[in-house]
Amino acid sequence: MTAATELRAEQDRGRKAAQNREKWASVRTYISAAVILFWCLAPAYWMVVTAFRDVGYTYDTSLLPTHITLDNFRTAFDTSFGNRFGQALLNSVFIGVTVTVISLVLGVFAAYALARLNFRFKYLVLGFILGASMFPGVALITPLFQLFTNIGWIGTYQALIIPNISFVLPLTVYTMTSFFREMPWELEEAARVDGCTQGQAFRRVIMPLAAPAIFTTAILAFISSWNEFLIASQLSNDATQPVTVAIANFAGAQPQQIPYTAIMAAGTIVTIPLVILVLVFQRKIVAGLTAGAVK
């Protein structure tokens, strides 16, 4: 009797200790999660708060939004100090869309071949494409600068689009290759049994199924083109510069004073659409980002 009670009491104590441990573990997890949230979001938050803050209070360090105004967004688009942010936005969209479309059109075929077909030199091709995706842009800039100077292409859109293809196309191919590997290819076999050619099976069955993967790849491709700075900073001019260059060179009324509030407004405009896009398609984006590295 007493032995049984003691045993039960001991079990209770053991269970309580385990529960306690679990509780502490979960508290620690929440604290860590809060630290991660703060670390990732605080600087971005500061950008948005500053974007809405009156320019006279640029260095106001109160953490909550104060002196709220939309003036900075007007200043960002103002062209009187030589900034061409509006034009740069259009340039970035144009360059990004063109690069993305070209890379997808070329890349989708390559990815299909790499994911589905067996052929000699497959690993060589894969290695080449992976190597290309990690290729340093700085190794391209010199010969392209000379070439484009000679043929008068400096400051043209094609001079900005062509180098971007060098890193967006490999990214597109390897992201899409890993997406393609995971698709239900039995359906393609089924379509072929029903009399489709391989090309028809690809167009009518696989393409519709692949649409989400292609869309995700398009977002990743667009973002990497949108973020490009090194090549654009050297090969563009005032008329064709993308937003990254415009923001890096953003000038204020006084040369000695950096117009931070307007820059933060411009940064917010450039970032918000991307952040929304990324958050909406979060799962797919993460799958695409990590596609090459695990599996």
Place this chain on the structure above:
Amino acid sequence: MATELGPTPVKEPASGGTPIHHGPKGVGEDNAIASQGKWASWLLAPTIVALGIVIVYPIISAIVMSFQKDAGLDPVTGLFTEGGPAGFSNYTNWLFQQCAAPGGGTVACPPGTLGSQFWSATGTTFYFTIVTVTLETILGFWMAIIMARTFRGRSLVRAAVLVPWAIPTAVTAQLWLFIFAFEGIGNKLFNTTILWTGSEIPARWAVIIADTWKTTPFMALLILAGLQMIPAEVYEAAKVDGASAWQRFRMITLPLVKPALMVAILFRTLDALRMFDLPYILTEGSNNTTTLSILVVNQIRQGFNSAAALSTITFIIIFIVAFIFVRFLGANVVEQQTGAGKGKK
């Protein structure tokens, strides 16, 4: 290439193929491969041609350029010098700081010239790479472990880490420049009065902090994807056997996540070695924050051919580092990519 893959890669049975090996095999299989090969070459041709134009052609032309003399005014004599074959002089200019002397021959590059900055830029590049990749690996691993746990709000955290990743680097640089301004929020929050861009150590750390902020999420997501491949039963079994949390981490998590981790570190290392945007905008390369990429860009307008030599050197350095990773540290990107790792799960 295929020999580097080690054991025969395991493929999903549905696709029905084995990698091509030389040697005897059935005639039917040969035909199938031949017809697939024809298909594959048509499908791959546009990509290969495009990459040939945008990557291979510039590399070759950079190498050709790097053996040419830059035409232009001689900085010392003020006379116009013609171009022409340069031998290795563009390379010795960078590697051994040998600048052209007035009467022919070479002298040590005077301080302040770009030629004299090569080794310090190399040092800076490796300093940034080693410090940022180490920090990002540790922080990224920690974030990944937290994100792998189940708790309410987990999807919020996973979404939040994408925010720094989605912000363009040029914007990140301006944002941190503002945070690190003398009267900015950085000094205010930590109650310091550091002139962040004014001297070497703070300037370097401003770049390191901004880079770590921007790219740790990528690292964390890659490691998280690796962690999620580990079956929960393995941990349960280890728990039953009485393994401590540390033992579970060291004996299960680390070895099983290693392939994904190595690829993540390789990606980040190669990325860090070509770092440009952050130091170029944040510190303008001052106070020993000039990386090799910045040095190339500074050289371009002073002479293409010498810049071509420097960018070729940079490319070779990055290539060697990648080679070391793949060959000796087991970062097998192709194997990971082709799904061969599946057999090891």
